[in-house]
Amino acid sequence: MPTIEVPKEKWSGKVREITLGATAADGGTRAKTVTVGGETTLPYLHFEGDIPHPPAIAIEVQDRKPADWSPVLLEAWGDVTEDPAAWAKAAEEAGADVVMLRFSLHDDLSAEYARETLRVVLDATGLPLIVFGPGQAELDNDLLVPVAEEGKGEKLVLGVCEDKNYRTIVAAALAHGHLVDARCPMDVNLSKQLNILISDMNLPLERVVMDPTTGALGYGMEYGYSVMERLRLAALQGDGMTQQPMLVTPGEEAWRAKEARTEEGVPEAWGDWAERAVNWETLTASALVESGADILVLRHPESVKRVRAMIDALMSN
Amino acid sequence: MPCGGQGRCGRCAVIVQDGTGVRRRSTLRLTSDDLDAGYALACQTVVEGDAVVTIPPQEKIERRLVTDKTATQVTLPFIYDPVQHQPMHLVPVELDPPDMVDQTDDWSRLKRAVATTSDVSDLTADLPTLRRLGTVLREHNWGATAVVEMDTWDRPNGSHRLVDLLPPGSTDHLWGAAVDIGTTTVSLYLVDLLTGEIAAKAAEYNGQIKRGEDVISRIIYASSRSSRNSDGLGELGSLVVGTINELLERAARRAKISSSEVYKMTVAGNSTMIHLFLGLPPSSIRLEPFVTAINHPPPVRAGELGVNVHPQASVDCLPGVASYVGADISAGVIGSRMCDSSALTLFLDVGTNGEMVLGDCDWLISCACSAGPAFEGAGVRDGMRATVGAIEEVWVNSETYEPTYRVIPNPKLEARGDPTPPRGLCGSGLISLLSEMFITGVIDKGGHPNFDLGSPHIRQGEHGPEYVIAWGDQTEHGRDIVITKVDIDNLVRAKAAIYAGFTVLAQSVGVDLSMVERVLVGGSFGQYINVEKAVQIGLLPDLPWERFIFLGNTALQGALLAVLNREYRQQVSEAAQLMTYLELSADNTFYDAFTSALFLPHTDLTQFPSVAEVLADREGQSVT
Numbered sequence: 012m013p014t015i016e017v018p019k020e021k022w023s024g025k026v027r028e029i030t031l032g033a034t035a036a037d038g039g040t041r042a043k044t045v046t047v048g049g050e051t052t053l054p055y056l057h058f059e060g061d062i063p064h065p066p067a068i069a070i071e072v073q074d075r076k077p078a079d080w081s082p083v084l085l086e087a088w089g090d091v092t093e094d095p096a097a098w099a100k101a102a103e104e105a106g107a108d109v110v111m112l113r114f115s116l117h118d119d120l121s122a123e124y125a126r127e128t129l130r131v132v133l134d135a136t137g138l139p140l141i142v143f144g145p146g147q148a149e150l151d152n153d154l155l156v157p158v159a160e161e162g163k164g165e166k167l168v169l170g171v172c173e174d175k176n177y178r179t180i181v182a183a184a185l186a187h188g189h190l191v192d193a194r195c196p197m198d199v200n201l202s203k204q205l206n207i208l209i210s211d212m213n214l215p216l217e218r219v220v221m222d223p224t225t226g227a228l229g230y231g232m233e234y235g236y237s238v239m240e241r242l243r244l245a246a247l248q249g250d251g252m253t254q255q256p257m258l259v260t261p262g263e264e265a266w267r268a269k270e271a272r273t274e275e276g277v278p279e280a281w282g283d284w285a286e287r288a289v290n291w292e293t294l295t296a297s298a299l300v301e302s303g304a305d306i307l308v309l310r311h312p313e314s315v316k317r318v319r320a321m322i323d324a325l326m327s328n
Numbered sequence: 329m330p331c332g333g334q335g336r337c338g339r340c341a342v343i344v345q346d347g348t349g350v351r352r353r354s355t356l357r358l359t360s361d362d363l364d365a366g367y368a369l370a371c372q373t374v375v376e377g378d379a380v381v382t383i384p385p386q387e388k389i390e391r392r393l394v395t396d397k398t399a400t401q402v403t404l405p406f407i408y409d410p411v412q413h414q415p416m417h418l419v420p421v422e423l424d425p426p427d428m429v430d431q432t433d434d435w436s437r438l439k440r441a442v443a444t445t446s447d448v449s450d451l452t453a454d455l456p457t458l459r460r461l462g463t464v465l466r467e468h469n470w471g472a473t474a475v476v477e478m479d480t481w482d483r484p485n486g487s488h489r490l491v492d493l494l495p496p497g498s499t500d501h502l503w504g505a506a507v508d509i510g511t512t513t514v515s516l517y518l519v520d521l522l523t524g525e526i527a528a529k530a531a532e533y534n535g536q537i538k539r540g541e542d543v544i545s546r547i548i549y550a551s552s553r554s555s556r557n558s559d560g561l562g563e564l565g566s567l568v569v570g571t572i573n574e575l576l577e578r579a580a581r582r583a584k585i586s587s588s589e590v591y592k593m594t595v596a597g598n599s600t601m602i603h604l605f606l607g608l609p610p611s612s613i614r615l616e617p618f619v620t621a622i623n624h625p626p627p628v629r630a631g632e633l634g635v636n637v638h639p640q641a642s643v644d645c646l647p648g649v650a651s652y653v654g655a656d657i658s659a660g661v662i663g664s665r666m667c668d669s670s671a672l673t674l675f676l677d678v679g680t681n682g683e684m685v686l687g688d689c690d691w692l693i694s695c696a697c698s699a700g701p702a703f704e705g706a707g708v709r710d711g712m713r714a715t716v717g718a719i720e721e722v723w724v725n726s727e728t729y730e731p732t733y734r735v736i737p738n739p740k741l742e743a744r745g746d747p748t749p750p751r752g753l754c755g756s757g758l759i760s761l762l763s764e765m766f767i768t769g770v771i772d773k774g775g776h777p778n779f780d781l782g783s784p785h786i787r788q789g790e791h792g793p794e795y796v797i798a799w800g801d802q803t804e805h806g807r808d809i810v811i812t813k814v815d816i817d818n819l820v821r822a823k824a825a826i827y828a829g830f831t832v833l834a835q836s837v838g839v840d841l842s843m844v845e846r847v848l849v850g851g852s853f854g855q856y857i858n859v860e861k862a863v864q865i866g867l868l869p870d871l872p873w874e875r876f877i878f879l880g881n882t883a884l885q886g887a888l889l890a891v892l893n894r895e896y897r898q899q900v901s902e903a904a905q906l907m908t909y910l911e912l913s914a915d916n917t918f919y920d921a922f923t924s925a926l927f928l929p930h931t932d933l934t935q936f937p938s939v940a941e942v943l944a945d946r947e948g949q950s951v952t
Contacts, residue, residue: 174774198923207931208773
């Protein structure tokens with residue numbers, strides 16, 4: 012039988028290794044830390060290069076019971092959604108590597124509220140934390156600065172930084188030893204530009220994850236996929252400003268899709284709602300795993316299980 | 329010290345006679361000639377021993393700084409010989425008066441007289457000229473001066489047309505006009521076709537601007553039909569003809585003539601401008617597969633267009649290459665003399681449309697992209713043309729973030745020793761402002777103003793963040809002169825489009841930009857911009873400064889050469905034929921190059937080593 016030599020690419024670049032969270036030894040209180048990145052090859056080509064760390068799964072936990080979440084999701088979590096501490100604990104039990112705490116938009120948001128919420132969540136779980144504001148520039152800044160102070164030393168990931176609003180969050184991360192999430196709307200150049208702007212403020216790139224933004228399956232995911240693929244190719248080719256691990260939020264995107272969100276007015280052929288919704292999130296996430304995602308933020312515990320199984324299989328050979 | 333001692337403005341240049349005792353930290357602002365002459369920047373020089381220093385008079389420094397951005401004067405690349413070069417001739421004639429023996433008609437009699445002095449035997453004429461024939465001949469005792477057009481590009485073997493018949497000896501001039509119809513600015517030379525001398529120059533915003541700032545919106549306006557706008561094409565035509573007439577009037581007044589004494593007009597302009605000027609429907613230019621109605625129109629009579637030169641004068645529109653590489657570029661290639669050399673040359677015509685040509689005497693490839701009118705001072709809140717009162721250069725102090733600026737002076741105020749109050753910012757002012765704001769950190773690489781600096785000049789305006797260049801009490805109109813975030817975005821988009829255009833052009837022929845030996849920069853603002861600043865914002869490639877040659881309005885210069893010399897007119901046609909056209913909309917390479925250029929100076933800083941050096945220098949200084 013003829014032997015076939017598989018051609019191997021020798022890449023000059025490497026994705027930066029980034030560690031989320033800090034244990035007591037490093038000045039934090041986390042039970043464990045999570046390291047992502049470090050790839051020297053395209054996703055899961057183990058024969059060609061190193062993939063030292065599996066992608067991490069973060070579970071999204073909100074500061075109060077989400078008003079706009081699908082009943083399928085709320086049912087899956089049960090009562091814990093009333094209490095961010097309990098929810099964070101449940102997330103850890105559901106198999107998360109990281110907990111993402113997201114502040115939702117409501118009238119009770121204040122610096123004090125942000126500190127207290129962060130404190131109870133830190134106390135409830137030993138996992139590293141990602142903390143996102145409600146997504147409005149001014150509010151995000153008002154909340155994330157006290158969060159950064161309260162969580163000093165914990166190596167939180169603060170998000171999101173965008174090109175129009177990054178200074179305050181980066182300054183807070185700089186001052187209190189945190190990381191930031193740099194989000195750009197699906198464009199290789201814009202992602203690169205934001206990384207440059209952030210590193211111009213002297214935050215080391217070892218403390219930046221990039222968030223290239225994604226769409227759900229059927230809602231532009233392939234565009235996001237292609238941007239991630241191109242970012243990773245640039246990183247491996249040695250472009251230092253694209254070598255950040257990538258964080259994506261398939262949970263949020265998939266649960267916004269009509270197929271996951273509703274039961275009403277959809278053809279019967281679409282089948283069971285809950286199963287369909289979980290499939291939507293899982294399929295979105297698994298495609299992004301293949302495009303090189305390093306941190307996936309999910310919502311449904313069942314999706315977490317399925318994506319975990321996929322990651323384990325991909326890492327095992 | 330306008331730059332605050334950062335070694336950027338060059339105002340503190342001194343001459344060090346004995347250079348052993350000093351160490352120059354940065355010489356960025358000085359050329360190697362300057363260094364040889366002993367110049368040093370006082371703010372960047374450490375005295376480590378004995379040194380003899382001369383402080384040159386300030387005017388001398390000023391002049392030295394100004395010369396590096398002035399345009400080459402218009403000099404003809406040939407010794408003008410009207411008989412040999414010029415198709416328009418003045419032919420003095422003496423006719424035998426008719427009598428009962430010789431009842432030859434007036435026209436045949438005139439033809440016979442012209443034939444004896446100029447060997448043109450097959451003269452023709454338009455009806456209006458024929459109508460006036462008898463009167464002129466009889467009133468002036470059968471003597472006259474014939475204005476004869478010997479040939480045109482489409483009839484190289486002779487058009488032999490009598491354009492006008494003048495009283496004998498009534499003139500010793502023969503006037504012609506060279507015009508460049510820019511999307512934003514229309515410029516004109518009034519030239520004496522007997523001597524080749526330019527008698528007057530005039531420029532004005534294109535009257536069509538109020539119907540759209542770029543060619544696409546003009547095309548849409550020309551093609552749309554609504555109750556309010558029943559004849560957009562006709563309206564745009566009359567608007568540009570109006571602008572040209574105004575310029576003719578102005579130039580004629582300066583030369584103390586009447587514009588109807590102009591007997592030939594040669595016009596350059598992009599394809600859309602030429603279409604609108606001639607009243608040709610331009611809609612196909614905008615739609616796939618992007619073709620023009622005609623790339624090389626035949627000469628037409630001025631009277632048909634309503635242009636106020638002599639109604640029988642030929643209006644010769646120069647040939648274009650394609651929909652978006654027009655006659656302004658074929659004229660510019662000739663005007664810039666880029667085909668005269670085997671050196672790899674990049675020719676940029678920076679206007680509302682950025683057109684670029686890469687090549688040498690053997691090959692030419694061109695492309696075009698829309699840059700918008702920002703660099704001509706339009707579409708920017710306090711933008712204006714480069715005339716009296718325009719801020720043409722700005723420095724920002726890197727410690728206080730205070731701006732200093734230079735205004736194009738009003739000669740009357742200047743004579744009295746009074747400063748000219750600023751009215752706005754012209755293209756060069758905008759480029760230097762953008763570069764200074766960026767280098768000093770007033771804005772970040774993404775163009776966002778940094779409010780953390782705490783300068784009163786950086787504020788929230790009505791339309792978002794803005795930077796104040798001049799407070800109302802210093803300005804002519806009493807309002808603050810500012811640059812807004814929207815203006816900054818417009819400028820960054822404009823420069824990104826131009827930079828992306830020539831990077832894609834170079835890629836398409838597999839040439840690295842660093843191999844370019846000459847960069848010829850044309851365009852109506854081209855003669856005023858400062859290379860250093862233009863490189864710092866990423867508008868021009870980061871090449872040694874001496875490779876840049878600023879030529880001013882090359883399209884107008886090309887039109888001038890074409891109006892004077894039929895060989896050059898022929899060369900314009902040949903250049904248009906020779907040029908390969910690269911369609912940027914055919915794939916996404918341009919878009920990719922564009923978004924990566926939407927940053928200061930560029931997402932890929934390795935393409936701008938000199939800017940990286942300046943930034944590193946700034947970093948070093950702010951740390952110490």
